[in-house]
Amino acid sequence: MVETSLSNAPPSILAVLRTRIERLFKSYLFRSLLQALFTIWLVLSVTFVLIRLMPGSPVDILVDRLVSEQGLTREEALSQAAAMFSVNFNAPIHEQYFQYLGNLLRGDLGVSISSTNTPVIEIIARFLPWTLFSVGLGLLISFVLGLLLGMLMAYWRNSFFDIAISTVASFLSSIPNYLLPIILIYLIGVQWKLLPVARMRGTYDPKLTPSLTPEFIASVLLYAILPVLTYVLSQVGHWALSMKNSTLSVLGEEYVNAAHARGLPQRRILIAYVGRNASLPLFTQLALSVGSVVGGAIIIELFFMYQGIGIRLFEAIGARDYPLMQGIFLMITVSTVLANLLADLLYSQLDPRVRLGTNK
Amino acid sequence: MTHQPVLSIQNLSVAYMARRGMVKAVRDVSFDVFPSETVAVIGESGCGKTTLALALVRLLSRSAKITSGKVIFRGGDHSAPVDVLRLNQRQLRAFRWRNCAMVFQSALNALNPVLKISAQVQETARAHGEHDAKRVEERALWLFQQVRLDPRRVYNAYPHELSGGMRQRVLLALGLLLDPQVVILDEPTTALDVLTQRTIIEVLKRLREEMGFALIFISHDLSMAAELAHRIVTMYAGSVVEIGQVNEVFYRPKHPYTLGLMRAVPNLSGGRAELVSIPGSPPDLIDLPKGCAFAPRCSYAQAICHEQAPPLEMRAPGHASACHFWDRLPVLRELPSSQEVG
Numbered sequence: 001m002v003e004t005s006l007s008n009a010p011p012s013i014l015a016v017l018r019t020r021i022e023r024l025f026k027s028y029l030f031r032s033l034l035q036a037l038f039t040i041w042l043v044l045s046v047t048f049v050l051i052r053l054m055p056g057s058p059v060d061i062l063v064d065r066l067v068s069e070q071g072l073t074r075e076e077a078l079s080q081a082a083a084m085f086s087v088n089f090n091a092p093i094h095e096q097y098f099q100y101l102g103n104l105l106r107g108d109l110g111v112s113i114s115s116t117n118t119p120v121i122e123i124i125a126r127f128l129p130w131t132l133f134s135v136g137l138g139l140l141i142s143f144v145l146g147l148l149l150g151m152l153m154a155y156w157r158n159s160f161f162d163i164a165i166s167t168v169a170s171f172l173s174s175i176p177n178y179l180l181p182i183i184l185i186y187l188i189g190v191q192w193k194l195l196p197v198a199r200m201r202g203t204y205d206p207k208l209t210p211s212l213t214p215e216f217i218a219s220v221l222l223y224a225i226l227p228v229l230t231y232v233l234s235q236v237g238h239w240a241l242s243m244k245n246s247t248l249s250v251l252g253e254e255y256v257n258a259a260h261a262r263g264l265p266q267r268r269i270l271i272a273y274v275g276r277n278a279s280l281p282l283f284t285q286l287a288l289s290v291g292s293v294v295g296g297a298i299i300i301e302l303f304f305m306y307q308g309i310g311i312r313l314f315e316a317i318g319a320r321d322y323p324l325m326q327g328i329f330l331m332i333t334v335s336t337v338l339a340n341l342l343a344d345l346l347y348s349q350l351d352p353r354v355r356l357g358t359n360k
Numbered sequence: 361m362t363h364q365p366v367l368s369i370q371n372l373s374v375a376y377m378a379r380r381g382m383v384k385a386v387r388d389v390s391f392d393v394f395p396s397e398t399v400a401v402i403g404e405s406g407c408g409k410t411t412l413a414l415a416l417v418r419l420l421s422r423s424a425k426i427t428s429g430k431v432i433f434r435g436g437d438h439s440a441p442v443d444v445l446r447l448n449q450r451q452l453r454a455f456r457w458r459n460c461a462m463v464f465q466s467a468l469n470a471l472n473p474v475l476k477i478s479a480q481v482q483e484t485a486r487a488h489g490e491h492d493a494k495r496v497e498e499r500a501l502w503l504f505q506q507v508r509l510d511p512r513r514v515y516n517a518y519p520h521e522l523s524g525g526m527r528q529r530v531l532l533a534l535g536l537l538l539d540p541q542v543v544i545l546d547e548p549t550t551a552l553d554v555l556t557q558r559t560i561i562e563v564l565k566r567l568r569e570e571m572g573f574a575l576i577f578i579s580h581d582l583s584m585a586a587e588l589a590h591r592i593v594t595m596y597a598g599s600v601v602e603i604g605q606v607n608e609v610f611y612r613p614k615h616p617y618t619l620g621l622m623r624a625v626p627n628l629s630g631g632r633a634e635l636v637s638i639p640g641s642p643p644d645l646i647d648l649p650k651g652c653a654f655a656p657r658c659s660y661a662q663a664i665c666h667e668q669a670p671p672l673e674m675r676a677p678g679h680a681s682a683c684h685f686w687d688r689l690p691v692l693r694e695l696p697s698s699q700e701v702g
Contacts, residue, residue: 254469261419261464262534263456264487272483273472280474351474352518 028348036341043333047326048100051085058322059085062113065320084323086110109330110323114316120327123312128331130203131297131308134224138231143286145232146239147279151270153240154247154278166244169237177296180230181303188226195225201305227306235289242285247278280351287343290336364434365392366541366574367416367460368441372429374408374415381646385411385424387598393542398568398575400589400606402582402621406642408598409578410465413546416576417462418444418452435459435541458488461535462544463528470531471519477530478515481537488538496537503533507563525556532560536571544576549584561587582625586610594618597643597653600672604679612691614681616658619689652684660685 024030051058059081066077086108091099103109109120149169153162175183189197204210205219250256251274259269297310305311309328316324348354374386385408393399401409414420416431431444433455447455456462464470472480478497485496497515504511507529519527528548535543545564549557561584568575579585585592585606592609594602594617602615613619620638640657643649649656655665664684672682683689 254464254466255472257419258464258470258531259472261417261456261462262484262487263453263458264483265453268483268487272475276474277472352476353473353520 028354029345032341032344032348036337039337040334043337044101044104044330045097047330048097051322051326058320058326061320062322084111084113085326104330109327112316112321112324114319114321114324120324123324124309124327124331127307127309127312128335130306131301131310132335133220134227134306134308135231135297137224138228139235139286139290141228142232142235143239143282146236147243147275147282149236149240150243150245151247151275151278153244154251157244157248162244165240169240171237172233173237173241175234177230177234178299178303180234181226181300184226184230184233185303195222197226200226202307223306226304227300230300230304239282242282243278246281247274250274250278253277276350280347283343283347283350287340287347290339290343295332363395365432366395366434367393367576368430368432368434369393369412369416370430370432372412372415372431373427374411374420374424375427376411376421376424378423378646383645384648385598385645386415389429389595389598389600391593391600391603393574393576395541395574396568396572397591398577398589399591399593400577400579400585401593401595402579402585402618403595404580404621404642407595409580409595410546411598412595413462413544413576413578416444416544417456417460418447419462433459433542454488457484457535457540458538459540460542460544461538461540463531463535463546463548465547465550468524468527471527473519475518477517477519477522481515481534484534484537490538500533500537503536504530506567507533508559509533525552525559528552528556528560529563532563536567536573539571540573542574542576544578546578547580548577549579549581557584564588582610582622592618594621597648598645599653599682601654601683602679602681603672604676604681608676608679610692612676612679613689614675614679614686615654615683616660616685616689617654619692620657622692652682660688 062081062084063074063077066072066080067074072080086103107121112118112120112123115123149165153165156162185197188194200223202223203220204216204223208216208219210216256269256273259273297308298314300306301308301310302314309331313325313328316328370390372386372389373384376383376385389412391399401412403409411420411424415426426445429445432441433444434441444455481500482493482496490496501511501515504514509526509529514522514526514530522530549560552560564575565588577585577588589606592604592606593600594615596617602609602613602618609618610622613622623636624638626635638657643653643656651666652669655661658665662685670682670684672680675681675686
């Protein structure tokens with residue numbers, strides 16, 4: 001029936017449909033999206049296998065702990081653990097797997113052990129935005145600043161500016177990341193007394209209620225200054241030096257010379273010729289660095305008592321709160337994959353040579 | 361001749377500052393280029409051809425310095441002659457491309473890879489005060505057609521979607537966009553296959569008839585120079601050693617270096633002439649030998665050549681050479697190679 005009705009339909013519709021589908025599969029956006037989804041699925045599945053199937057898994061440890069600490073029977077402990085991970089251990093393994101995926105899709109990541117019976121997704125929803133905000137802002141500022149500094153260094157190579165910034169940049173990128181917060185707290189809080197560091201715990205003034213008032217926004221920015229400053233200082237040197245190298249090689253390219261020969265204005269050459277081409281390789285690095293920066297949030301948030309997901313992860317590890325750990329790791333993975341996807345799409349917009357396969 | 365040269369190069373010298381000293385890449389070069397005339401500058405690699413071309417539009421690298429000379433440009437009947445070397449940045453920017461377009465050696469990399477051809481055409485026009493995008497597009501499409509490209513496809517393409525020969529022709533069309541009085545081509549066909557070279561030569565011949573620009577053509581390809589040029593300038597070790605009408609220079613060379621260049625390439629019509637390369641290598645441009653720079657490699661050299669540099673002087677009408685023994689050279693048209701140069 002279906003077949004006859006299809007063959008009776010005008011062939012042009014079928015052909016159009018087919019080219020549409022082909023074009024969809026060839027499009028860069030679609031392929032990137034597919035790749036991102038596949039990566040996330042892979043991580044979810046590996047997490048499932050790790051937690052449920054391996055001997056000495058978090059579930060076993062949790063069950064053992066419940067038995068020894070709370071004097072539950074093994075059955076009771078198992079059912080309580082099942083509730084915490086929100087999974088049914090008596091079901092066949094493939095059903096558990098689909099149940100697990102279904103739960104994730106609904107946002108059910110289980111229940112935190114340490115903070116009694118709070119759903120993991122609630123904890124993540126409360127703390128992750130602050131980490132993304134501070135890390136994202138820090139990364140953005142350091143990237144843009146590094147690009148500018150690097151370009152200027154390349155333009156004025158061997159000048160005092162170049163030598164000074166190069167020295168500072170390599171010095172900053174070689175400081176271990178746990179030393180930088182200590183130095184900042186000492187200088188800004190203790191020596192110069194610029195900020196009331198001791199009172200600045202958390203992500204905003206506790207006396208205020210979250211709202212879109214200028215007062216609240218100012219408080220949010222004030223409390224984020226030190227973490228963001230730490231990110232910027234630890235990253236900017238790397239970006240500046242990379243951009244300098246990249247700019248130097250682009251400056252030697254024939255198309256920059258040719259642009260001068262064509263009488264283009266200096267500004268246009270600086271932005272559309274040198275800047276745009278030199279920053280291309282840095283966008284790839286940006287995508288790669290997002291993951292490691294989110295992971296590195298732990299130390300910085302601990303030092304400044306900035307209430308983000310990094311502190312929660314640290315506490316979860318200390319308290320052996322496996323459902324929370326699992327949830328946070330999944331979230332970090334997902335945000336890294338999404339950041340990569342974003343960088344990928346941005347890159348394809350900046351460099352037409354990457355957009356292979358798109359139909360003209 | 362009643363008409364005046366469009367570009368007049370006078371005693372131009374360029375040196376590169378190197379650690380060992382000054383590399384005198386262009387030494388005291390003078391010649392004129394007349395409207396609608398094609399001048400080919402020939403010589404082996406490193407003789408200063410490209411440095412000369414870059415100096416004409418002041419695109420030399422930072423380490424280079426123009427040590428002396430003038431480049432006088434006469435734009436038209438109404439505009440006063442200007443010295444390109446004395447223009448300020450704003451005037452220079454206006455001079456480049458509108459008056460004098462330079463098509464680069466490596467066309468493969470001469471276009472910005474992240475901008476469409478259309479964007480690069482439009483920004484070039486805008487930089488010179490052409491804001492009518494529609495008119496610029498029409499002109500670009502017409503030019504693309506003239507250089508035998510598929511205008512629409514090329515106009516909307518990115519550089520990486522075009523082949524090397526296509527990019528070379530895009531650059532050529534882009535060079536003619538603003539109808540310049542002078543076009544400089546630096547080794548325009550070196551990276552191309554023979555058939556594409558042919559196309560470009562044909563296109564150049566036709567366009568210079570139609571548009572009337574003067575062409576300075578830098579090449580080590582003698583056959584191409586012979587086919588396109590009205591006059592030949594031979595450069596050796598940074599200076600002009602011979603200059604004259606194309607047939608004069610190729611049939612009756614008056615400098616042993618030009619003769620050597622011609623004997624080093626196969627000649628399809630020249631019978632079974634033996635190929636002879638020039639012995640030795642070009643001199644060190646930091647520490648030039650006393651006397652004639654070519655003397656150490658020259659089979660005609662006598663004692664005087666190592667002592668006294670010969671001046672570039674007229675040896676026949678419109679034919680100058682810098683050689684003490686210019687009259688001992690064979691006349692090539694009547695005398696196929698029987699005398700060893702090596």
